[in-house]
Amino acid sequence: MMIIRDIEMAREALADALWWFKGFAAARPPSIDEGSGEHVALENQIREVRNFLGSINRASIRRLGEETAIVLTFAEFERLVDAVRVPRPAEMQAAIDTVEAVLAEYRIEEASARNLDVPF
Template sequence: MIRDIEQAHAALADAIWWLKGFAAARPASIDEGAGEHRQMEARLQDVRNWLHSLTTGSFRRLGDEKAIVMTYAEFERFVDAARPAATWDDLKLASDTAKTILDAYRDEATRSRGLEIPF
């Protein structure tokens, strides 16, 4: 069972490696369907790239569930601002972080599907 993005990357890397080997071992005389392996490899690489974008916070929307992705560092800023001993700088940093994430989310939602933004 995959529990984190690193495990997902490893599983995809294994699948891509297998597909490359399978395609390389395929006899050159078989032309029909030869491109299917390359297409599947490209699709798996797209999934791997998408997972990487979630890890880095360069992609904010997670499906149609309207979930917002944030990095651990961004999450820590919110935690710091929620503590009783939070300073004005902590609150400002959390506010700036929220604005950055929300702006990116809105941009992706309107650019990708023209969805109505819930907030």
């Protein structure tokens, strides 16, 4: 069993799974409707996972799970660390700007994740 340690390893594992499933699907006898097989649905789900992992890597999403994590790029994290290590006005302002931008993006994602049809 492989232990996935980063996004690239996860993407490679998904690519291997896709390759295997495509080979498995090719070895199956043709069905009546080839485009609606389970393998097509599974391939689409795996592609969605790959896209999600890529969005984490690019920090194009901020909210991860139900308030379990906020995604930051390393550069954003460095700005926060610099403000803590060297609390000069320029570093503090860069950290404040970073936190405000990330928080605004997080809140937008949080609002869109809520089911507004639920009355409680």
